[in-house]
Structures are given as C-alpha cells and as structure tokens.
Amino acid sequence: MEYAAIHHQPFSTDAYSYDGRTVHIKIRTKKGDADHIRFIWGDPYEYNDGKWSANEQPMRKIAATEMHDYWFAEVVPPFRRLQYAFVVTDDHEDIFFGSSGVCPYNEKTLETIHYYFKFPFVHEADTFQAPEWVKSTVWYQIFPERFANGREDLSPKNALPWGSKDPDVNDFFGGDLQGIVDKLDYLEDLGVNGIYLTPIFSAPSNHKYDTLDYFSIDPHFGDPELFRTLVSQLHQRGMRIMLDAVFNHIGSASPQWQDVVKNGDQSRYKDWFHIHSFPVTDDNYDRFAFTADMPKLNTANPEVQKYLLDIALYWIREFDIDGWRLDVANEVDHVFWKTFRQAVSTEKPDVYILGEIWHSAEPWLRGDEFHAAMNYPFTEPMIEYFADQTISASRMAHRVNAHLMNGMKQANEVMFNLLDSHDTKRLLTRCRNDEKKARALLAFMFAQTGSPCIYYGTEIGLNGENDPLCRKCMVWEKEKQNQDMLQFMKRLIALRKQENTLLTEGHLEWNLLDDKNDFISFSRTLDEKILIYFFNQGNVVQHVSLRELNIDRNKKICDAWTEQPLQHHDVIAVQPGEFLILSAAAPV
Amino acid sequence: MEYAAIHHQPFSTDAYSYDGRTVHIKIRTKKGDADHIRFIWGDPYEYNDGKWSANEQPMRKIAATEMHDYWFAEVVPPFRRLQYAFVVTDDHEDIFFGSSGVCPYNEKTLETIHYYFKFPFVHEADTFQAPEWVKSTVWYQIFPERFANGREDLSPKNALPWGSKDPDVNDFFGGDLQGIVDKLDYLEDLGVNGIYLTPIFSAPSNHKYDTLDYFSIDPHFGDPELFRTLVSQLHQRGMRIMLDAVFNHIGSASPQWQDVVKNGDQSRYKDWFHIHSFPVTDDNYDRFAFTADMPKLNTANPEVQKYLLDIALYWIREFDIDGWRLDVANEVDHVFWKTFRQAVSTEKPDVYILGEIWHSAEPWLRGDEFHAAMNYPFTEPMIEYFADQTISASRMAHRVNAHLMNGMKQANEVMFNLLDSHDTKRLLTRCRNDEKKARALLAFMFAQTGSPCIYYGTEIGLNGENDPLCRKCMVWEKEKQNQDMLQFMKRLIALRKQENTLLTEGHLEWNLLDDKNDFISFSRTLDEKILIYFFNQGNVVQHVSLRELNIDRNKKICDAWTEQPLQHHDVIAVQPGEFLILSAAAPV
Structure with missing residues (x-):
C-alpha cells in the first residue's frame, strides 16, 4: 500500500458540514491500493469505563481519478461533535490513518486520542448554504448590446445595422433592455428561467466592463424604469435576473479616475486605487491585466468598500435583482468579499453571489463569501473530450471527478456550469461547427450537478471565434435560425427541469x-x-x-x-x- | 516516481502571502522520490509574442517526514499576480505538476494555461499578520487560585492553609491578584515578559471556567482597582497580560442560565443556549463535554454575540489587557470568531488572540480569526520522545516537521508553545521526575519557532499528575524551591530573549x-x-x-x-x- 499517497485534509472539502447536522468525510488513496476503508468516529467526550467509545462504518468508493480512489462517509454526530480516523485495508495489511499520519493498527494507536482528526462542532452558521432556487434554474447569458434592438432611438449614433457584419472590438449594433423585454416570450418558450446580463451600467464601450457610473443604466440600454419593467416581467414569469458587478476595476473615464488624473495626490480619490507615484502616467498604477483604461480599485479602502456595497445594495433594494455575478472576482481581496456577502445576504437572503473564477474556487466557497463560481474548470475537460478530441474519455471523467472531489457537495450543486461565454470561443466553433458534437456536449453538461447556463444564440446555432467574434448579433429571422438546434435545446432544458432534483443531488x-x-x-x-x-x-x-x-x-x-x-x-x-x-x- | 503522492493545495498553507508581497509556495513529494523541483511562475497576463512569459527557479527541500519531502520557493510577483506550476525531476523523468495533476512535461502542456495553479492577487488585507511583540515574548501561565495569597481577607472562608495538602477538585487555597502583584519582581527576575492568567471573573469554582459574571473580578481574587494595578505594573515592567475568555459555555449559576431554568421557554435567555425542549432538565441542552453545569452558549444568536463582544472590548478598554486566550475555541463557530477578531483588532490592533485548540488549527489561522493556537500538537511529539520515550528521534522530528509544514511560516512564528498546563500532567511528572529530562525538553522547546510558555512552578520543580494535581500551590519558601532548576530557567529564558529573532524566524x-x-x-x-x-x-x-x-x-x-x-x-x-x-x- 502506498502510504505516501493517502490524504485527508481536516476542515476542508474533505470534512465539512453538509446541512448543519450531517458531516461529509472524504479520504483519498492511491488508485487500486485500498480494498476497503473503515471510518472510526465518535463524540470526543464519550467514554465507557475509561475507554473512548467509537463507532465504525464502511466507507463507499465514490470516485476515481487517474491517480486516486476517493472514499466517502457521512455521519450525524449525536452531540454535533466528532473525532475520527480511518482504517485502510488492502489484501495484506490494515493501517490506521489519523492526524499524525499512518500508524500501526493496534490497541495502543486506537487509544491515543491525539492521533484522531477532529471536527469540533457542527455549526449551522459555518455550513455552506446557497439559495434553493438556484438548483432549479437554467440560465441564459445575454450580452445586451448584441441581443435585440428594441429601441432604435436609444441606439448609439454609430450603431451599425443589426447583424450587418461580424463585430469588431469597438462596433455598436444597438442592443438594449427593451430588446430583452420584447423577447421574454421567446425566452420563456425556450424554457430558461434565469437571465444573466453582462454589465448594463453606463460605460463607453460596447461590453460595459469599463464602468463610468455603477448607479445608472447605460443610456443606450435604457433607463431605470425600463429596467424595472424588465425585472418585474421576469419575476411575473417566475424567472430570475443576475447582473454583472465589475468591482476589481473601474473605467478610466469614471469621474473618480479622472479626478485623480487631474488632481494627482491632492485628489480625494487618490487612495481609491493602487497608484505607485504621482502624477499618474500610463504605467504607474495597478490595472486589470495590462489594460490602462481599467484602473484597479483599492478594495481595502473603507471608502471604496462603502461605495461598492452601496452599489450592490442599490440594485437589490431599488430593482429586486436576484443575483450578482462578480467580474474578475479572484483578484479582489477575501476580506471585502466577506463584507459583501454579509451586506448582500442581510439585504436579501436568497440573492445568488457568483464569482468569475477560472480555476479552483474552493477558498471563495467556504460559506462566507460566494455561493458559486463560473465552473470553467469543470466543463473544460468535457470540451477537450467532445470538441477538441484531445483527451480520452477516461481522462475527461477523471478530471471531472477530481473537480467534484475538490468541492463540497452542496457547493457543487449550485455551481454555474457553462460551455462558452462572452470570454471564450462559441461552443459551435469550438466543435468545429459540428452541430452533433455541440448537442452531445450540451446534453453531457446538462446531465451534471450544478446549474447549467447557455450563452445567447447557442440555441439557434450562433458560432464565433474568441472575442469579439463570440459577440455577434443575435439572429431573429426564423429562417436564419437553426430550428433543429432550437427544438433540441427546448427539449434538453425541459428534461433538465423535469429531472432537476436528481440531476442536482x-x-x-x-x-x-x-x-x-x-x-x-x-x-x-x-x-x-x-x-x-x-x-x-x-x-x-x-x-x-x-x-x-x-x-x-x-x-x-x-x-x-x-x-x-x-x-x-x-x-x-x-x-x-x-x-x-x-x-x-x-x-x- | 510516485505520482499519487505528489500534493500541492492552492490557497492553503501550501500557497500564501507571507508579508503582503512575498508568496510562499510548498509542494510535497514521496520521500526520496524527487531529485529536484523547478518552480515555474509568472504574471498570468504577461505574454511575449503570444507566449506566456514564465520564470523558473529551483525549489529548496526544507523538511522531510516519514512519508514525504517538502519543497519550498518564495517569489515576489512584480504585479502581485501569480500563475505557477512545478516540474518534478527524478533520475529518469521530468513531469509537470499543475492544477490538473500530473501531465507530460512538454511544450503543449507548458502552453496549456488552465493547467497552471493561480494565486490571483497578493493582498495585504488577506495576509495573516500577528502582533509583532508576541515574537519576543516568553509566557508564564498562572492559575490564580494557586499562585500566591496576597490578601488573606479576600480568601474564601473554606480556604486551606497554603500548600497544606495536594489539591482536590473543589479545594480553595486563597491565591489572588495581590499575590501576583507581590511577585512581579520574582517574575521579572525570572525573565518572563508575558503573563497568561486562567479565568479571573466571578465564578463559584476554584478554576473559574464556570463563569458567573464576565464583567466582574472574582471577589476572592480582588477587585477592578487591584486588577488595574496589576496591569499597569506589568506594563511598566514591559510585560504583557493575557486573560482567559470562556465563550463556548457559561456557568450554570449565571443569571442567564438560572433565568432559563426558572422561566423555561418564557425566559428572555431561552435562545442564548442550545436547549432541545422545555422545561430544562439535566440532559436536554448542549453543554461543554457532558458537564451539566457548563451550558453551551448559542454564539449564532446576535444577542449572545453582542454580550460576548462587549465583554471582550470591556477588558481591553477599561484595563488595557494585551491578549485573549479563548477556552474551547474550536467548538465555537467561525462566523462569531471572525466578528470577534474584527471587533477586538479594531479596538486595540495589537491584542493577541490565542485559541485553545488541541489539534490542527489551520482553519482558525487564515488571517481573519486567531493569531495563534495553544501548540499542543507541536510539542506532543517532543514530550513523547524526551519524556515518554515512546517514539524515536526521527519519528519526533518528522512529526515536528509535519506540524510546521501544516502552517504558514508567519503563523508558526507566533504560536503558543507549551509543554504542560492546568489541563495536563506537569512536565516534571511526565518526565517521571527526571529533572535532567525536563531541562533537556525545555531547552528543545525553547529552541523552536513560536512563543514559549512555562506553567507556574515549572521553574522551581513543581510536579503533579493530571487535574487537580497539576494545580498545586506555588512554593515560595526558597529552601523548598529547586534552585538549580530556577537558575536553569532564568538562563534558558535569557538565551531565548537574546536570540529571539533567529529562534523565531x-x-x-x-x-x-x-x-x-x-x-x-x-x-x-x-x-x-x-x-x-x-x-x-x-x-x-x-x-x-x-x-x-x-x-x-x-x-x-x-x-x-x-x-x-x-x-x-x-x-x-x-x-x-x-x-x-x-x-x-x-x-x-
């Protein structure tokens, strides 16, 4: 048996409260090494005749990856306190595995209390919980500038005729909120029941990630009343709406940044950013990536925290939105996100907080920050198998398993599963326009735990290389829409909603x-x-x-x-x- | 090479900000497996001619345990963003290890960005930091009832003559705060510069862990003015004082619990506890262990939170204490401790927050809860080697290493290292009264990172089995004191303070x-x-x-x-x- 490969991390996704009473436990062994594992557990204070009274139950092998087998047990400690260890058995030995690693499996080891792992107390307050409605949501991501132009009068002067060309980085086509309101019947018929809008606040660009004013709807998209109409109509149809908050950075056209450019170290906003020296030049401050017109906000500054929290609460209080998707969430500090979670969840307990994180999101999913992350690492192996055909089926399954094993079950159940977005090639293009492949991949993703999301136009066969080509205008002419694909998506969404509890849990x-x-x-x-x-x-x-x-x-x-x-x-x-x-x- | 034994956990003590700029990285391989490891790192957004521009540096093997070698690297990412992976080499192969596990070490793997681990942004706010003064502190733990009787008039009526017998569970001998004030010269001469007092608030028992009133000094110990005198005299001598907060449970004699016993579900305190049914009987509520007279507080209740935070702030505001030791800290919820940390550190930024945790304390040492834990798991192997002689020197070293590798370096540097306490056998007794063994063990512990603490009387040869025998009266008669041991301790403490920076860092x-x-x-x-x-x-x-x-x-x-x-x-x-x-x- 390969002792060095045995791994259990206490107080992690290996040992967590699932529902405030039940503790989920996982341990990992080298693939094929262990025949079975016994889970030894009990209340740390419960003794009989001076001996700690332990229980024992078999663990279940629930997943395998290339290297490891994963074993699982769940227990409901009667007094919500837990002390535990493992007995790992192969064909010729039993070993005890506890907080001091591998020990001989004998009476002396079993009686040495500090060799046991501890889960001191199962607290509801420390249990990762997410809004229940997310589990029964199928999301639809909209890039507002390219979905539908419902108000020509709002369109930018230089707006091009709808769908007249493949988009360039700075093109405008005039999509707006009225366009979305106009297509709610279409969306309801499609079957989606959660809408995620990329940013809609005032900003110069077509993507609006360079925010000018977080408190106003971009005039080319509409006005507060129109947005209120959109939200209320969505809610009337039992649909939810999630907005995109860009808190890692602000647009350089914003008044705050302009004030700093103008007044340098005399500006009242000088500590709102990470400026290395004054006057501000084009390379002496932190920004998103190396994008000069997106200066990074200093979220450790109480004024900035208050400003951003006010924004978060404003759109909930005034417009009753249901979720916040947090752009470049991984580059903002945890201390701010914990404050954000407290403020938002206090304001409206079932708001869904989704972080844009392209890698393991475990530290943000410990119960006091996000409810979920955009699950790119979960779907990437699926895409590499079905679309790229660069990995084998078993390699794909192993990476899917590894990702699931890296999360708490109740967190996996509300992750945001997507195959493409405004930040990637379109699914169909990644499948080299092989529609059958795209359908199989969609069916595979829709069969997994977590809330599935489709990017606008997937259902009618939109394709496109990376940004900006993944942001083409939505096609509304029926004859130009892939109707087979549309019917397929309606059926897939319906099946998911019908079998939702099973596919979630x-x-x-x-x-x-x-x-x-x-x-x-x-x-x-x-x-x-x-x-x-x-x-x-x-x-x-x-x-x-x-x-x-x-x-x-x-x-x-x-x-x-x-x-x-x-x-x-x-x-x-x-x-x-x-x-x-x-x-x-x-x-x- | 044993791939299944290679382990690196992002966003953990394997990858953390050491000082707000420097990132410490660790990876673990099977013992003896790897000859060397290269650390590949760079800014995730930095590309040259379309290729990600990565740096490479060798890692250093810093520790070994029975099963594993631990490798270490530190980097200062120029833009505070980090993307990284490892190349592990043995005598016949190189492999790439990243977020998707082991991959072939080739151009394609190196170019696949989602195979890299991420440390998205190094934030000061997310960096574990502790009060600097702790690193130069040698602690002295006092059990006030048994240290010195300075005021006979305060002593309980049934107090026994000082040191007249070995203590029983309910004995009183009359130790008090005046006794401590009287012995400050002695303590200063000994060289200790931090005093940790077990509870001093009003409580019926001699140990005072069954709190009656957190806002009052136990009348047998003194009064607020006497305590103020003690603190100010300590501070004048450059010494610090840490009190013991028992927030997991309260004494059953407390007015809050008595009100619940009397008024059942009509009591305004009914939700201050975890009561399963009314009326209260002696087994239908959660308590510390199975101790009926220590009902567990419901720290998820905002009223309880406010009550406990007021207590924590009161003793800081009114008496300028320097630290809180938190009893049974592991059984209180993390949400409350994060609020506690915010309130206490805002009130007095350099207050030391120490949790009583007898096992891995990693989740409480992530920067937004405790500064340290009582480091029993670190010293236990030292005791098993020197005192019990039940493990080999290498097994001891491996367990010491494993414990250090489970922590961030800057957290290890302020842990509270102790060899005995009011909750264990006395050191000398654990060494079977072999004084030379006790000295060697003390010298070994004082040589380690973390703040050393000695339990009152260790320096003059007090011994004693487990509670209550580890709580004997301090011996003040010089002729009954082990003067050799006293001189030894003075020298050991002086050497530690003289070489403090080296022994800490x-x-x-x-x-x-x-x-x-x-x-x-x-x-x-x-x-x-x-x-x-x-x-x-x-x-x-x-x-x-x-x-x-x-x-x-x-x-x-x-x-x-x-x-x-x-x-x-x-x-x-x-x-x-x-x-x-x-x-x-x-x-x-």
Whole structure:
C-alpha cells in the first residue's frame, strides 16, 4: 500500500458540514491500493469505563481519478461533535490513518486520542448554504448590446445595422433592455428561467466592463424604469435576473479616475486605487491585466468598500435583482468579499453571489463569501473530450471527478456550469461547427450537478471565434435560425427541469469509459430513480442491451428524451455522435 | 516516481502571502522520490509574442517526514499576480505538476494555461499578520487560585492553609491578584515578559471556567482597582497580560442560565443556549463535554454575540489587557470568531488572540480569526520522545516537521508553545521526575519557532499528575524551591530573549537524528548567525568535533549557554541526558 499517497485534509472539502447536522468525510488513496476503508468516529467526550467509545462504518468508493480512489462517509454526530480516523485495508495489511499520519493498527494507536482528526462542532452558521432556487434554474447569458434592438432611438449614433457584419472590438449594433423585454416570450418558450446580463451600467464601450457610473443604466440600454419593467416581467414569469458587478476595476473615464488624473495626490480619490507615484502616467498604477483604461480599485479602502456595497445594495433594494455575478472576482481581496456577502445576504437572503473564477474556487466557497463560481474548470475537460478530441474519455471523467472531489457537495450543486461565454470561443466553433458534437456536449453538461447556463444564440446555432467574434448579433429571422438546434435545446432544458432534483443531488456513477471506441456511460441516481446516459463519440454504432444493465424488473424503463416506454429485453442502437438517456423508476 | 503522492493545495498553507508581497509556495513529494523541483511562475497576463512569459527557479527541500519531502520557493510577483506550476525531476523523468495533476512535461502542456495553479492577487488585507511583540515574548501561565495569597481577607472562608495538602477538585487555597502583584519582581527576575492568567471573573469554582459574571473580578481574587494595578505594573515592567475568555459555555449559576431554568421557554435567555425542549432538565441542552453545569452558549444568536463582544472590548478598554486566550475555541463557530477578531483588532490592533485548540488549527489561522493556537500538537511529539520515550528521534522530528509544514511560516512564528498546563500532567511528572529530562525538553522547546510558555512552578520543580494535581500551590519558601532548576530557567529564558529573532524566524535544519544512540542535532540559521543544538538522550557520552561541523573559519564560535568562546578544533563531550548549544557568528 502506498502510504505516501493517502490524504485527508481536516476542515476542508474533505470534512465539512453538509446541512448543519450531517458531516461529509472524504479520504483519498492511491488508485487500486485500498480494498476497503473503515471510518472510526465518535463524540470526543464519550467514554465507557475509561475507554473512548467509537463507532465504525464502511466507507463507499465514490470516485476515481487517474491517480486516486476517493472514499466517502457521512455521519450525524449525536452531540454535533466528532473525532475520527480511518482504517485502510488492502489484501495484506490494515493501517490506521489519523492526524499524525499512518500508524500501526493496534490497541495502543486506537487509544491515543491525539492521533484522531477532529471536527469540533457542527455549526449551522459555518455550513455552506446557497439559495434553493438556484438548483432549479437554467440560465441564459445575454450580452445586451448584441441581443435585440428594441429601441432604435436609444441606439448609439454609430450603431451599425443589426447583424450587418461580424463585430469588431469597438462596433455598436444597438442592443438594449427593451430588446430583452420584447423577447421574454421567446425566452420563456425556450424554457430558461434565469437571465444573466453582462454589465448594463453606463460605460463607453460596447461590453460595459469599463464602468463610468455603477448607479445608472447605460443610456443606450435604457433607463431605470425600463429596467424595472424588465425585472418585474421576469419575476411575473417566475424567472430570475443576475447582473454583472465589475468591482476589481473601474473605467478610466469614471469621474473618480479622472479626478485623480487631474488632481494627482491632492485628489480625494487618490487612495481609491493602487497608484505607485504621482502624477499618474500610463504605467504607474495597478490595472486589470495590462489594460490602462481599467484602473484597479483599492478594495481595502473603507471608502471604496462603502461605495461598492452601496452599489450592490442599490440594485437589490431599488430593482429586486436576484443575483450578482462578480467580474474578475479572484483578484479582489477575501476580506471585502466577506463584507459583501454579509451586506448582500442581510439585504436579501436568497440573492445568488457568483464569482468569475477560472480555476479552483474552493477558498471563495467556504460559506462566507460566494455561493458559486463560473465552473470553467469543470466543463473544460468535457470540451477537450467532445470538441477538441484531445483527451480520452477516461481522462475527461477523471478530471471531472477530481473537480467534484475538490468541492463540497452542496457547493457543487449550485455551481454555474457553462460551455462558452462572452470570454471564450462559441461552443459551435469550438466543435468545429459540428452541430452533433455541440448537442452531445450540451446534453453531457446538462446531465451534471450544478446549474447549467447557455450563452445567447447557442440555441439557434450562433458560432464565433474568441472575442469579439463570440459577440455577434443575435439572429431573429426564423429562417436564419437553426430550428433543429432550437427544438433540441427546448427539449434538453425541459428534461433538465423535469429531472432537476436528481440531476442536482443524485449520485454520479461512471458505468463505462471505453476509450478505444469512445463510448461512455454514466448514471445519476437518487432514491429509487435512475437516469442512465450513453454517449457514442466513436465511429461505429454501439448497442445497449437493457437486460445487461441489471435494472430492477419492477422498474419502468423509458427513453427519457422521447419519453417512449421501453422493455427490459430491448436492445437500442446508439449511432456515432449520438446519445441515449434511459430513465428507470418504480411505476407510479 | 510516485505520482499519487505528489500534493500541492492552492490557497492553503501550501500557497500564501507571507508579508503582503512575498508568496510562499510548498509542494510535497514521496520521500526520496524527487531529485529536484523547478518552480515555474509568472504574471498570468504577461505574454511575449503570444507566449506566456514564465520564470523558473529551483525549489529548496526544507523538511522531510516519514512519508514525504517538502519543497519550498518564495517569489515576489512584480504585479502581485501569480500563475505557477512545478516540474518534478527524478533520475529518469521530468513531469509537470499543475492544477490538473500530473501531465507530460512538454511544450503543449507548458502552453496549456488552465493547467497552471493561480494565486490571483497578493493582498495585504488577506495576509495573516500577528502582533509583532508576541515574537519576543516568553509566557508564564498562572492559575490564580494557586499562585500566591496576597490578601488573606479576600480568601474564601473554606480556604486551606497554603500548600497544606495536594489539591482536590473543589479545594480553595486563597491565591489572588495581590499575590501576583507581590511577585512581579520574582517574575521579572525570572525573565518572563508575558503573563497568561486562567479565568479571573466571578465564578463559584476554584478554576473559574464556570463563569458567573464576565464583567466582574472574582471577589476572592480582588477587585477592578487591584486588577488595574496589576496591569499597569506589568506594563511598566514591559510585560504583557493575557486573560482567559470562556465563550463556548457559561456557568450554570449565571443569571442567564438560572433565568432559563426558572422561566423555561418564557425566559428572555431561552435562545442564548442550545436547549432541545422545555422545561430544562439535566440532559436536554448542549453543554461543554457532558458537564451539566457548563451550558453551551448559542454564539449564532446576535444577542449572545453582542454580550460576548462587549465583554471582550470591556477588558481591553477599561484595563488595557494585551491578549485573549479563548477556552474551547474550536467548538465555537467561525462566523462569531471572525466578528470577534474584527471587533477586538479594531479596538486595540495589537491584542493577541490565542485559541485553545488541541489539534490542527489551520482553519482558525487564515488571517481573519486567531493569531495563534495553544501548540499542543507541536510539542506532543517532543514530550513523547524526551519524556515518554515512546517514539524515536526521527519519528519526533518528522512529526515536528509535519506540524510546521501544516502552517504558514508567519503563523508558526507566533504560536503558543507549551509543554504542560492546568489541563495536563506537569512536565516534571511526565518526565517521571527526571529533572535532567525536563531541562533537556525545555531547552528543545525553547529552541523552536513560536512563543514559549512555562506553567507556574515549572521553574522551581513543581510536579503533579493530571487535574487537580497539576494545580498545586506555588512554593515560595526558597529552601523548598529547586534552585538549580530556577537558575536553569532564568538562563534558558535569557538565551531565548537574546536570540529571539533567529529562534523565531531562522531556518530549522536537522543535522543528525541518530535513533540508535538517541543523539540529535539541529541548527537554526538566520542570515550570518547559526545556533547548533545537540541533545544526547542516549546512555553514552557523545563527542562533538567542531571541525566536522564545517563552520566558516572566520566565524566566532562559543558555547551559547556558558558564553565561553570555543576554538574550531575543539571537541566537546555531551554527557547522557545533557545538551549543547553552539553559537557561530561573524565577529562583530
């Protein structure tokens, strides 16, 4: 057994409160090393005849990656206090693994209390919790300047005719909030129930990430009343709205920055930024990346904190928005985000706080900052497998597993899963315009835990290379829309919403990872219901014999996509590039 | 190479801001696996001709445990943003290790940006910082009821004559604050410069952990004016004072609990506790351990939070105390401790916040809660080696290393290192009354990073089994005091204060771990100065030949204990049970 590969980190995503009473525990061993693991646990103060009274239960192997097996146990400590360790067994030895690492599995070790890990007290207050509604949300991301032009009168003077060319960096086409209001029936029909708008506040550029005034709607997008109309109509349709807050940096055209440029170290805003020397030149201050017109805000300054918190609360109080997506969230300090979370959640407890973080977001998802992050690291391996075809099915599954194992279950359940955005190539382009691939990839992502999001136009076949080409005008002429894709998306969204609890909380099990034939199968199970997915990314047809799936005879099986009932003896062909979703549940 | 044993956790004690500019990075490999490791790093946004411009530097192996080698690098990212990965090399391969685990070390991997770990921005606000004065503090823990009786008139009626018997659980002997004031010369002469008092607030018991009123000094200990005198006299002598706050639970005699017992669910305090049903019985509420007269406080209740914060601020505002030691700190929720830290550090920025945590305290030492924890897990292996003789020298060193590697360097530097307390056997008793062992163990602990603390009476040879026997009356009669031990402690404390910066920040290197002969050597190095320690816990004399230590010829060597100069050719005998400390520095 490879002792050096055994790993459990107390007080992390390896040991956390799931719901204020239940503790989830994970431990990692070298792949194939351990046959089984026993979880030893008890209340640290409970003794019988001078001996610590411990319980024992088997752990369940819930995932594997290239290198490791992951084992899981959950317990509800009666007095909310927990002391625990592990006994790892392979074919020729048992070892004790605790806070001092590997020890011989004997009476003396078991009695040495400081060899045990501790989970001192399970506090509701320290439990990661997220707004419940997020679990049943399918998101739709809109880049307002390119969705729909509902008010020609608002459009910038230099606005080009809608869709007249592929966009350049500084082009304007006149999309606005009225355009979104006008298309709410379309969005409701599509089935999405959460709208994420990239920034809508006053800013010179078409993307509006160079904020001029956080308290005003950009005049080319509309005005407060129009925005109020949009929000209320969304809410009436049971839909939610999330705005984009750019707090890492501000636009150089903003009055605050202009004051500093003008008045140098006499400016009242000089400490709102990270300025290294005065007067301000074009390279003596911190900015977003190396973008001179996006000076970085000093979020450690109480004045800046108050200014940004006022903004956050203003759009909640005045317009009842439902979420904040936080741009470049990872480069702002944790101390500010904790203050932000306290203020926002106090104002409206079920506001969803989503951070733009392209890497492991674990430190922001500990319960006192964000509810979720944009889950790029989770979907990247899926894209590399389906679209790029640069990694094998098992490598993709292992990286998906590794990502899930790096999170708390209840955090994974509300992550923001996306395959493309205004910051990436469009999905279809990444799939080299292979529509079938794009559909399979969408179906695969929609089958995972977390809230799925589609980027505007995916549903009608928009493509595009990286920014600015991923920000083309939405196509509204039906005949230019890919209607097959639209129907497909409506069905996929409907299926997700129908099976939402299972796909959010259900256990993920990989049944088949056939690298040679590029044939994948996994199941999502919750209580008595199971969805079994098959993806054929190979070149030959694959046949699924239902009998071989060992589904309980009393369970009703059907094709979840077509809702056609199936028989236990059926054999179903899955053509190259296609997928199959079986649903098995006890008859109602 | 054992890929499955390679481990680096981003956003943890493996990757942290040391001082608001410098990032410390650690990675762990299987012991003996890697020959060297290269640290690849750069600003995530810095590209040259479309290629990410990365830097490369070798990592240093800084520690080993039974299973692992630990490698270290520190960098100062020019724009405070960092993207990094590792190249691990053994005798026949190089591998790339990044956020997606092990990858082939080739151009394609190096160019895949999402394979890199991120440290998005080095923020001062997110940097763990502690009061500077703690690094130069040698602490003295006092159990007030048993230190000195300065005011017979304050003593409880049933107080026993001082030191007339070994204490039983409920005995009183009349120690008080006046007794401490009377002994300040003694303490100053001893050399300690930080006093930690176990609770002094009104409470029925002799230990006062069953608080009756947090706002009043126990009448048997004194009154506010006497306490003010004690604090001011300590401060005049350049000494600090830390009080003990018992916020996990309150005494059952407290008015709040009595009100709940009397008025049940009509009591205004009913939500101050975790009461499962009414009326209150003796087992339907949460308490400390299973101690009925210590009902657990509900620190998620805003009223309780305010009550406890007012207490914390009262003793700082009114009496200018310097530190809070937080009893059973691990069982109170993190949300409350973050509020506590904000309130206390705002009131008096250099107050030291010390949590009583007997296990890994990493989650409380992330910069927004405690400055330190009582470092029992750090000293336990030292005690098991020197006193219990149940583990080998190398096992002890490995567990010491593992503990240090689990912390940020600047947190390790202010941990509260103790060998015994009111909650453990006395050191001398744990050493089976072998005074030489106790001295060696004290010298070993005083040589480590972190602030050392001695428990009252250790310096004059007090012994005692676990509570209550570890709480005997202090012995003041000179002839009953172990004067050798007293002189030894004065010298040890003086040496620690003299070499404080080196012993706090210096690098620890194990030179020799001879399990067979129980002969240990390690060095502490900072800039040009080095202290080399030798501990002979074997049965035969050991000889240290200075020439073999390869100390720079131009360096002056002396016996740090006796301050006697030594020659480079000297050979020094270290008798069984003894220790030697050599000091080598460039001539002044």
